[in-house]
Amino acid sequence: MENDMAAKIAANPKYQQLVRTRSSFGWILTAIMMVVYYGYIAIIAFDKELFSQRLGEGVMTVGIPVGLGVIVFTILITGFYVRRANSEFDRLTREIVQESGK
Numbered sequence: 673m674e675n676d677m678a679a680k681i682a683a684n685p686k687y688q689q690l691v692r693t694r695s696s697f698g699w700i701l702t703a704i705m706m707v708v709y710y711g712y713i714a715i716i717a718f719d720k721e722l723f724s725q726r727l728g729e730g731v732m733t734v735g736i737p738v739g740l741g742v743i744v745f746t747i748l749i750t751g752f753y754v755r756r757a758n759s760e761f762d763r764l765t766r767e768i769v770q771e772s773g774k
Contacts, residue, residue, distance in 0.1 A: 681772050690764040697756065701749055712742050 681687050715722055716735070723735030 677772060681768060684768055684771060686764055686771070687768050690761060690768065693764075694757075694761055697753070701753055705746065705749055708742055708745055712738065 723733060723738060725734045726732070727734060727737070
């Protein structure tokens, strides 16, 4: 019985669309995040002087707000994924469950 249900769900075009869309969206966001994070690390590794420049007369350097920007970017990109997951992906999941329950 469970194998029939799993086969029915796997054969559903909406399920295949959900898997394809969610996977590609996740990989795109992952690639963007990797570029931002490893770009930040690469600049630290190869151009220390860029982020060590002082901002004004205080002790804050350019690297501090840029690092904070990486953290804020991470939060924003996570929120972007959650928003799409809670709307589009959850809607497709509900439709799949309803159709497979028939």
